[in-house]
Amino acid sequence: MPALRELILAQRDFHRIRDLIYRHAGIVLADHKREMVYGRLARRVRALQVDSFCDYVDRLEERPGDPEWEHFINALTTNLTSFFREPHHFPLLAQHFAGRRDRVRVWCAAASTGEEPYSIAITLREALGGQVPFEVVATDIDTDALARARQGVYRLDQLGKLEQERLHRNFLRGSGSMAGYARVRPEVAQHVSFSPLNLVSTRWPVEGQFDAIFTRNVMIYFDQSTQSRILERIAPLMKPDGLLFAGHSESFSYVSERFRLRGQTVYTLA
Template sequence: MSPLSQRAFESVTRLFRQVSGIQLTEAKQALVVGRLQRLAQEAGDASIEAYVARMTRPNAPAEEMTRLIDRLTTNETYFFREPQHFNDLADRLRAHASQGQPREFLVWSGASSSGEEAYSIAMLMADVLGLKAPWRVIGTDLSTAMVDAARRGLYTLDRARMVPPDYLKRFCLKGQGAHDGKLLVAKAVRSRVHFEAANLMQPLPASLPSFDVIFLRNVLIYFDTDAKAGIVRRVMERLRPDGVLYTGHAESISNLQLPLRTVSTSVHVHA
């Protein structure tokens, strides 16, 4: 396989940004080349250049375009990342439970990747509210491959290093045989989590309801200011009037001039 020319790199990253809104910089060139090389080999193209040329034409095959977007989407995560948010959510869940026969509590993991965040939320809700209470978690991601992986709920144990031992015993199954070194999220928890594909740069699926809590963490860092503002506006439209939005600790949205108020580090509510 020949290396990727600068012109081809710019063409494919421009295409990726048009579809996903995410800008892949020069610092990501090695990652892009490695993933394109595998795609070109699998597709039977003679070179990476030939693959890029085919995929940047107006009539590029839709199925292969989906594979391209899936492969170029970075998906690194683990359970109970940034635990301060889960502590805050636990307090809100207890307040909700104290209301007595409360309505269904809904949480959205807006960039759920392979599902660890959504299942972390669900384990916490199962612990605080119980499995008989009315609650649901919905996870969405740009990558259809990640949505499929999330639905399986099967992970290597290194992803679970932050899971409380009690949760591992109550809400996870330890793999054996062919699944040694892995864990499966228990069906009782998996059944309360729904995953679907959604592009935060585009109008959100009509199926998404209004949420009590929205996690939008570690995704805004990939977008420019205008794109960030558009994403947060769309997401806030699905947040209940008394709901809360969590963003990543490394992400700042204070300069976006949006109708929201920051109540603590990376915790926001409607203004």
Template structure:
């Protein structure tokens, strides 16, 4: 599936292997395993990143060779170590109200649809995005916002634990402005000085769950009015993107909206989605017909 670079033999150690034995063949095995497990495509230039992130796991197990660690994974398909392996190779880059142009559109949709709106954040990471969605709901609906439940999923269990705690550096929260800081966060003191915690009424709106988008098991309370899946598809190849996006379509209401990331373009699925705004998609006509029949969109 993944070709070895011509300039290196499959058994040659990488130049950055440092104190642990990490060969090009090991890197190719890591790429194949994370693709099989999570659909993530690992580029050629990620070898040093793979080493630095997985080296911690090897040292924890007292191993000195990546080949031994990968053999350990292969021989134990149900091992908890798979979760740690996946967490280590997942990238979490997020911020509150990232790609801000989406949120005024979201606010108008929330007002139009009311408290019965169903929202799914399919890439919750460490929580900044789903909490931004919850803040937008509260600002749009006021007291009725408590009726809204936001589903927030991610494959990275460590990131989800951070999200559930809802504790962030004060400097990142202060960027939201004084009004939002006072309304949605509690400033820490003592050991938590320099931190801010999401207020309980905001946290209670979000249901955080672990979900691997490439598995067949999506136990979701569909259909959704809004799906936020931003800067997630960039880690998948076109085949995996197509499969996931078609499943998204089957989870959406006929007039539902899919919010994508700034570098993502789903125009290759023009029979399923059509562009409505800046990286905002709605179902194409035949997909709407399929959703109305209760079937899977084309």
């Protein structure tokens, strides 16, 4: 087999890629992300058998409806997540809904591969004791990540933060070829729905108001003006006593006047 032809990511093409992903997904790529961009997009350039990064970007710009746009955005999306990440949020979520009698709705706006929305569902299932209906609306821009999330299958080492009793209640251990893996139990999965959503698109396919919204660790990829626009659109989707959960590196106090800090990276409507 002949050696793969070396590809060169010229500075001009890197800037064009940065501009495209910003305009279409709001993602800001700093200069130090150039190697990451090269590694992730070189596979797409070779898969399409185009001659260069320049030709690849030309194709995207000339074909707005090209299916390659989905691969392009998926390739440049980061999916760093885990079960019960930033664990201080989940007891607060459970406490907030203690004693509730009416339906609970939560939106996870950066669902990634599913660990966060399933963690939310597990928390609500325990807190509400099966007596109150609840729904977790899970969205993400990365369609590949969502496909994995819908499967609900994870390596056991990804579930290391869960106590054995909680693991048993919420997951089914695999056997045979699936040894070393576990699947989310149907009793948990039935409460979670997954769908694609781009936070900078003109229309969001979510309706009604939510009791809590999670935007954790997605806002860090946007500049302040994009963060502000997203927060302005989120505010009307929250119930008056709703909670907005941010990531540990995110602060909204100086981005939007619509929210006030309630606790550690947790906000309510101002």
